[in-house]
Amino acid sequence: MIKLESNNLRITDIRVAYIDGLPKSMILLKVYTNSDIIGYGELRDASSASYALLLKSRVLGENPLDVNKLFNRVKQFGYHSRQGGGVSGIICALYDIVGKYYGIPLYQLLGGKYRDKVRLYCDTDVSGRHTGRDMGMALKKRMDDGYTFLKMDLGIELLLDEPGALNAPSGMIEDIKKYSLKAIQHQSGSIDRSLMYGKNYEVFTIPHWATGIHITEYGLDILEEYLRQVREVIGYEIPLAVDHFGHLAVEDAVRFARRAEKYNLAWMEDIAPWNTPSQLEKFTRALTQPICTGEDIYLAENFRDVLEAGVGVVHPDVLTIGGPAEIMSLGKLCGKYGAAMAIHMAESPIGFMAAVHCAAALEQVLAVEMHSVDYEDWYKLINPNVKIKDGFVSVPETPGLGIESLNEELIEKYRTDGSPKPWTETENWNNEWSNDRIWS
Numbered sequence: 001m002i003k004l005e006s007n008n009l010r011i012t013d014i015r016v017a018y019i020d021g022l023p024k025s026m027i028l029l030k031v032y033t034n035s036d037i038i039g040y041g042e043l044r045d046a047s048s049a050s051y052a053l054l055l056k057s058r059v060l061g062e063n064p065l066d067v068n069k070l071f072n073r074v075k076q077f078g079y080h081s082r083q084g085g086g087v088s089g090i091i092c093a094l095y096d097i098v099g100k101y102y103g104i105p106l107y108q109l110l111g112g113k114y115r116d117k118v119r120l121y122c123d124t125d126v127s128g129r130h131t132g133r134d135m136g137m138a139l140k141k142r143m144d145d146g147y148t149f150l151k152m153d154l155g156i157e158l159l160l161d162e163p164g165a166l167n168a169p170s171g172m173i174e175d176i177k178k179y180s181l182k183a184i185q186h187q188s189g190s191i192d193r194s195l196m197y198g199k200n201y202e203v204f205t206i207p208h209w210a211t212g213i214h215i216t217e218y219g220l221d222i223l224e225e226y227l228r229q230v231r232e233v234i235g236y237e238i239p240l241a242v243d244h245f246g247h248l249a250v251e252d253a254v255r256f257a258r259r260a261e262k263y264n265l266a267w268m269e270d271i272a273p274w275n276t277p278s279q280l281e282k283f284t285r286a287l288t289q290p291i292c293t294g295e296d297i298y299l300a301e302n303f304r305d306v307l308e309a310g311v312g313v314v315h316p317d318v319l320t321i322g323g324p325a326e327i328m329s330l331g332k333l334c335g336k337y338g339a340a341m342a343i344h345m346a347e348s349p350i351g352f353m354a355a356v357h358c359a360a361a362l363e364q365v366l367a368v369e370m371h372s373v374d375y376e377d378w379y380k381l382i383n384p385n386v387k388i389k390d391g392f393v394s395v396p397e398t399p400g401l402g403i404e405s406l407n408e409e410l411i412e413k414y415r416t417d418g419s420p421k422p423w424t425e426t427e428n429w430n431n432e433w434s435n436d437r438i439w440s
């Protein structure tokens, strides 16, 4: 073990590994130093490594312990959603290095913990045409496995083949069925690059309000009956969140949300886009149950508008918001506005452990998301392996993120088709530069 004086520690390299199939597309990241310490980080799911690699020359040769200084240097290169992944991934890795250097777990660096075990909520899918009872049975299985907080998808996708359930400008429903099928099914898999080109791109990225899609009363009856059947199976005592309503007019989403109120949802997630807070306000004025958003918001300060709109549960992703310190800042804002927090997590155990430490250190966290319950190899991507018991994970007491090593065999096994060999050198990014001063 090379133990350098803290003043002499330097960042020497940043490399990445692309994996897919557990179930999402993930990019793992290592920040190397002139000591034995390597920091582990990760970009947001379905992101681009270039968001991190363009920052390499900006931190190379710097002291990795100076996290705030380096965050302020690279902050301007992050943006919302996947574009926050580069800044966030590197900052997570720096915190891992700090923890390993001083022998302190991340939660302790964040100010200590509120809990020894963090509650998880797991996404649950049922593929193909199915009923609320089918979904209820799938959720019941999660309960049998010990999970105490549930989430499912429920949206207009269920109605696409149901005559008389939706209306829309001619061609829109057909386009969604033809081009966005993979996106509709993406919860159990990965968004892939084909969605980002041509007509696919147009259909995938059209905002809710521009689709012109409306739900009929008959369509609302079907969705409400689905919810009723789910609650009939799982009961009313366990928290149940709902996500992925689909892209439809805000007024119709409010009509749907009103029907859903009697089923006591923990929250309704991203029922309108986060970047239209005036639409979110239509929900909070019309409803008596929480709505939730935030997985695509970069920086704590950008949550102000949704908190002002009355969102009851914020949903940051450590790998989009800018890393652990930004989530802590968001915690302070939540206190001011009286909002709870659930932490979005759709990535590898690296992102998961970062989320777990943050959840331990924040008072208002309800639960951390778990997307990979059914993927055995996911748990083994890190050493020690992730262990979940009765829907909770223990907060690690070991330094940094609590990850001793990565399972390189599995990283090779799940290497994304066509991607470079894991941890290939990235020297071509060493001389990347621009005039980064943003004022003249």
Ligand SMILES: [Mg+2]
Binding pocket: 243, 244, 269, 270, 295
């Ligand atoms: Mg979501």
